[in-house]
Amino acid sequence: MDNRPIGVFDSGLGGLTSVRKLAKLLPGEDILYFGDTARTPYGSRSRDTILRYGMQDIEFLLSKGVKAILCACNTVSATLPASYTNQLPVPFVGVVEAAAAAAARTSANGRIGVIATAATVKSGSYQAAIRPLRPDAQLTIQACPLFVPVIENGYLDRRDPITVLLAREYLAPVRASGVDTLILGCTHYPLIAGTIADEMGPEVTLVDSGAQGALVLRRLLEARDLLCARSKGGNLSFYVSDSGENFAEIGALFLGRDLSGGIHPYTLLE
């Protein structure tokens, strides 16, 4: 039993889709979220910069006394080496490993698609995570660099012409490869899951990486007896490196509820 908060972080807003799932799975847990909104997005940056930012995000959560960390940013999860995350003083779950395991279990024909940021694609992490679980798997991996800005600017309607045009461009080669499972390898993408599903067709299963990360974290807390004593009434608090103003407005879309009460602007390590 451990009543300390769970730490969740992302480059910006996307990880809130993970928090939403986690709060539903474990309604008694306190969750402390950090979004690096002064430096988002990470997905177009170099490996060295992503490593530096990711480690700073983790140091921040550790300084707040969290009992476990969910890295709800696919870009960071794809970039941090296991040699680093294994030596952290608290358990660490990355969304890439979680989503890769779910897709490997789910796919019937072994053809798995991944859509993600440019940095996640470049890292090769999804390939590395899926291969040991499904050596027969054929992966089709596609960078979708404009999905994040389009989502953060609110083009979320399932039939929005710009979102549909982009989805068509990005997903055509993925659909053509005959995948039966598609990993949404960025925690922003669940907000346009309808548009993505329309392009991929009803026979393709979409894997939400943020939700899978939350499921893996719950199992880990159970296995190590780290769940809190409460079964409801957990507190959510949000730390952001930019002002809280924009975060409250768009964040509510991701979280599915108002969050303006619990936001703490915070200048990160500069």
Next chain:
Amino acid sequence: MDNRPIGVFDSGLGGLTSVRKLAKLLPGEDILYFGDTARTPYGSRSRDTILRYGMQDIEFLLSKGVKAILCACNTVSATLPASYTNQLPVPFVGVVEAAAAAAARTSANGRIGVIATAATVKSGSYQAAIRPLRPDAQLTIQACPLFVPVIENGYLDRRDPITVLLAREYLAPVRASGVDTLILGCTHYPLIAGTIADEMGPEVTLVDSGAQGALVLRRLLEARDLLCARSKGGNLSFYVSDSGENFAEIGALFLGRDLSGGIHPYTLLE
């Protein structure tokens, strides 16, 4: 006469359109460019964060011994107060003041449009800069938050369906207001000037804020006898806070020539 380099900075790549113009106007000058590619874009961030980043960018250029600074970022130019820029140890030119003056001179009917990032719009700086010069002016100012990511991802074809769709959405209210002059209030926008011109029609004059900044800087260097001794063969060097790799590739589009030889990655103040 002063042979020290001119310093130019931007949140990322956009300011290279200014460098292009400056190198053409003053081919003998050494130009030292800083692009904060590890933290771009600035245009969606809060005022406090933009102030902090902008001042750090200026400190970096000053540490390199520049003789004058061109702020080729409309977002920073719109946010830094004159009380700060006036006390800098070298002359400072911001693109907002330069573009505002050009538009005030150019417009016949006094109806002036401005397209810019969300932060530039929110700052009210274009209104403040134009009013004293043209008290009769009627301004229509429009945020275009997706233009920067669309441009940085290479959707530059004049008839690209995504760029055209966005331009139509953003520019419809500007065109409807009857402007005869439109300020491109972000140094990225010249790369899609063709698409913007198609939407606005041939009777509307487009004002390139980065080019106007370069013109104002030349006049200032002449007036204060700060031009260098050479009339050609100036050296361009580029400092970036993220890796130089992506910068070289997309930067060449902005600058109109290869720049891979002169890029120095630099970790900024962290």
